[in-house]
Amino acid sequence: MSDLTRVDSSSVFRLVGWGARVVLLLFIATQAVLALADLPNVIAPWPTLVALLLVCSGAVVLTLVNRHPYPMVLVVVIYAIVAASTILVDWNLPAGPPGYRSWHWGALTFMLFVLALRDRISAAWIGFGIMAAINVVWEMQTGRGWLDAVGNLDRNAGLLLIATLFAVSLRGAARAIESAQAAQLALAAQSAAAETTRRELEIQLAMLEALARPALERLAADGPLSDEDRAWFARVETELRDALRARHLLTAAIRQTASEARRRGVEVVLLDDRGPCDLPDDAIARIEEALDAAVQLDGVERITVRLLPEDRDEIATVVADRGDETTAVTIAS
Secondary structure, X not given: OOOOOXXXXXXXXOOOOHHHHHHHHHHHHHHHHHHHHOHHHOOOHHHHHHHHHHHHHHHHHHHHOXXXXXXXXXXXXXXXXXXXXXXXXXXXXXXOOOHHHHHHHHHHHXXXXXXXXXXXXXXXXXXXXXXXXXXXXXXXXXXXXXXXXXHHHHHHHHHHHHHHHHHHHHHHXXXXXXXXXXXXXXXXXXXXXXXXXXXXHHHHHHHHHHHHHHHHHHHHOOXXXXXXXXXXXXXXHHHHHHHHHOHHHOOHHHHHHHHHHHHOOOEEEEEEOOOOOOOOOOHHHHXXXXXXXXXXXXXXXXXXXXXOOOOOXXXXXXXXXXXXXXXXXXXXX
């Protein structure tokens, strides 16, 4: 069974596809409008512009990196963007209600929302904690008080909570999908194995029918058995053994060559120590040629054709015994 691919919850929301590019452009456009609209009403323009650049860069990084869960090294980058942007904009706000000049709180929370969906829920809340801590320090330094800090961030915390619930739900859905995939692959593997077994059984039955049926019919017929009949039965038995011991060697050419050699009294042994595996296209052809050459040798008494184990450098050997002399041919991979 093939390895399962983990279900990426971010792919469900298309956080790394073309839809994410549209959301990214809308996000950047919205933050640019909010930041630039109140640019004349902040203490200095440049901190807002730098923060806007940082936030947009962070959003790009969040949607362009297609890895799940989101890489921790990039999570640290997001932390740095959250901290730097919060410092730049908070201390650049004039006295009074921040209004849309505090655009960065919502922008950063949305980035953390995406981070939570990228299977970094804890990291998203740590990032929110960094932003909240910096905001509390700014509120206290400017005399606004910690209650104002809570009021400014409570809605953003709610947004991140929603993201957390989404991410948790997605994890459950991902596990359910993985289980379904595993069940489907297991069923497919069982069906393929059953089909392979059925086909192999059909092949074996067809071979048994072709080899054994004529011999069995001769045995069932009236009349004495001749020496030629007994020799024929012995060859049928040998060929049936070939079907069990050397299934992958039983090509039409090898079967015919072995059968003709056996009729001449040559002992032909076919062995398959390789098991079920794919052979190079020309391997069987080279084995057939080597067997044909061995049969033609003068005085040959025994020929052994063997498929070697898969971990060997060679594919097969064809060994011909001629009394005290042995001729071996190795089929290289």
